[in-house]
Structure formats: structure tokens, C-alpha cells
Amino acid sequence: MYESDYNSYIMPGVVGEAPYHLWSPQITMKHTWPALVDRYVKMVNRNSDTFDLRGIYTCPSRIYSQHKTGSRAGKEISGDIRRCYGYNQWYLGGFVGSTASGYWKYHKASEIAKASKTVRLIEMWNFDDGSVNSAMAGLYTKGRGTMYAYPPTNASYTVPWYCWPPGWHGGLSGVCWADGHVTMESTYPPTPPPMEHPTGNAPYYGVMSKTLNGISDPFFRIANPKP
Numbered sequence: 001m002y003e004s005d006y007n008s009y010i011m012p013g014v015v016g017e018a019p020y021h022l023w024s025p026q027i028t029m030k031h032t033w034p035a036l037v038d039r040y041v042k043m044v045n046r047n048s049d050t051f052d053l054r055g056i057y058t059c060p061s062r063i064y065s066q067h068k069t070g071s072r073a074g075k076e077i078s079g080d081i082r083r084c085y086g087y088n089q090w091y092l093g094g095f096v097g098s099t100a101s102g103y104w105k106y107h108k109a110s111e112i113a114k115a116s117k118t119v120r121l122i123e124m125w126n127f128d129d130g131s132v133n134s135a136m137a138g139l140y141t142k143g144r145g146t147m148y149a150y151p152p153t154n155a156s157y158t159v160p161w162y163c164w165p166p167g168w169h170g171g172l173s174g175v176c177w178a179d180g181h182v183t184m185e186s187t188y189p190p191t192p193p194p195m196e197h198p199t200g201n202a203p204y205y206g207v208m209s210k211t212l213n214g215i216s217d218p219f220f221r222i223a224n225p226k227p
Contacts, residue, residue, distance in 0.1 A: 001040050008108045010178075011036050013089020013148055017104060022095040029080065032147055033087045033094075045079070052079030058145075059084040059123060061168040065142035077144050085176075086124030086149030086163070091222050092178070107222060114226040115179035119207065119219050122149045122185075123173040125166040127192035132162050143192065151217040152210045160191040160203050175207055178222075 002011040013033050020026045029035060029051045038044040043055035062084050065077045072078060090096055097103020112118050126146040130137025150157040157163045165173035165187040172184040188203035204210040212218040218227045 002036060003109050008110065010092050010107050010109055010112075012094035012106055013087040013092065014094040016095065021097070027095075033089070034083070034147065053083050054079065057085065058082050059168060059174075062145075063125065063142050063166065063168070065140045065144060068138055068141060077140055081144040083145035083147050084123055084125070085121045085174075086146050087121055088119045088149050088151070088220055090148075090151050090154070091118075091217070091220050092120065109178075112178050112222045113224040116177055116181065117219060117227050118178040118222055119149065119175055120178045121176040122207065123165050123168065123175075124149050124163055125190070126163050127160075127190055128162050129193045131193050149220075151220040152204050152208050153217050158208070159197070160188055161193060161195070161197050164188075164190045164203075165208065166190055 003009060011033060014022055014027060015031050015036070016022075016024075016027050034044060034051060034053060034057055041056060043053075043057065045052035045054065062082070067073050067075055067077055076082070093106040094104065096105050109115075124146050125143055126136075127143040128136045129143070130139075146163050148163075150163055152158050165185075167173055167187060167189050169184055171186060171189065173187055174182060175185050176182050185207045187206055187208050188198070191197055201210060207219045209218055210216065212227055215221070215225050215227070
């Protein structure tokens with residue numbers, strides 16, 4: 001529906017322009033993909049720039065994580081961070097540069113070489129307890145959701161103890177592909193702290209492959225070559 005309304009442009013993960021970047025305070029929830037989707041599905045309870053995500057934005061099988069501090073201590077994490085599906089914005093469009101460059105790029109659907117083999121959304125969870133990002137220390141009992149699916153070659157984020165498919169469905173995680181079909185995919189199980197972290201490329205197979213026949217991010221990239 002978004003593509004029909006916007007001259008075949010793929011819905012980006014976030015909208016904005018230079019000099020702002022994804023983490024600029026000027027970029028709020030209203031600039032992100034749930035806000036772009038919600039004009040069609042109307043499942044967000046909006047409170048200013050804080051979104052209570054419900055319905056299609058969350059998974060009933062999600063992990064039960066609680067706030068550790070503040071007025072919500074002991075309660076389930078709030079709706080705006082309960083999101084369970086990460087959008088492939090690094091390839092489908094939105095902010096794709098460094099914070100220094102403020103680089104934004106948008107694509108048309110015709111640019112996707114093989115939509116049935118290109119991730120649009122994948123179940124994703126942020127398992128970090130502060131071991132990776134110190135700002136997460138002491139906040140949540142079992143992590144929080146993430147709105148973005150960083151590609152497997154992004155070693156800063158895409159590791160089983162940080163942002164990773166949670167495998168809540170008997171070891172499987174849901175994937176919505178760019179052509180609209182949905183599958184359940186087997187991925188390496190998450191290893192949240194204090195579990196021992198895997199080494200090398202062991203976790204990177206299937207939809208989370210870093211490379212396949214020499215192709216980087218084979219199931220995330222939009223251009224040929226594709227699997």
C-alpha cells in the first residue's frame with residue numbers, strides 16, 4: 001500500500017534528511033517505519049512521540065522482560081520498546097550512512113532483484129545487558145526489542161548476544177520477505193549474557209549468512225547477485 005501511494009518507492013526504515021541522522025534528537029518515533037505502516041493498520045496508541053506498539057508490531061511468544069529501575073520497575077517493558085520485528089533499512093532505504101555523513105537513500109521496488117529472497121522484516125531482539133552498549137546496563141531483565149535488522153556483515157550489532165533473531169518458535173524466527181510472503185527460518189540460537197559467545201562464522205548461516213557463494217549479505221541486499 002505504501003508503494004502504491006508513493007510512486008513505487010519502498011517504505012524506508014526511517015525518514016529524514018541531512019544534517020540529521022538516525023540518532024539525532026530530531027528523529028523521533030514518528031519518523032520510523034511503524035509510524036509509516038500505522039497509517040494503514042492503525043495499531044499504534046500514540047502519546048506524543050512515544051508509541052505504544054501493539055498488534056502486528058509485537059509477538060505473543062516474545063520474551064518477558066521487565067524494567068529494572070524507575071516507576072515501571074518490576075513491570076513488563078513499555079510498549080515503545082516491546083517491538084519484535086526489525087526492518088531491513090540498511091538495504092531497503094532510510095538512513096544508511098555514518099552519523100558523520102548523515103547519508104540517506106531511498107529505493108524503488110523495481111530495484112529489488114529477487115524480492116522472494118530479500119528480507120523486509122525479521123524477528124529481532126536486543127539482548128544486551130550493557131556488555132556491548134554501556135547505556136543498556138541495569139535497565140531490563142531480558143533485553144528489549146529493536147526496530148531494525150542490521151545486516152549480518154555489521155559485526156557491531158549483528159551478533160547473537162546483541163541484536164539477533166530470538167528463535168521464539170521452537171528455534172525458528174519469522175521472516176517477512178520483500179514480496180510479502182512469510183516463512184519461519186532456523187537461525188543460530190541467541191547467546192545473551194552471561195552465556196559463552198560463539199566465535200568465528202559459526203552463527204552466520206541461512207537467512208543470517210554473511211556471505212554465500214561470495215555474495216555479501218545475500219538475503220538482505222537488494223541488488224544482484226542474489227541467491
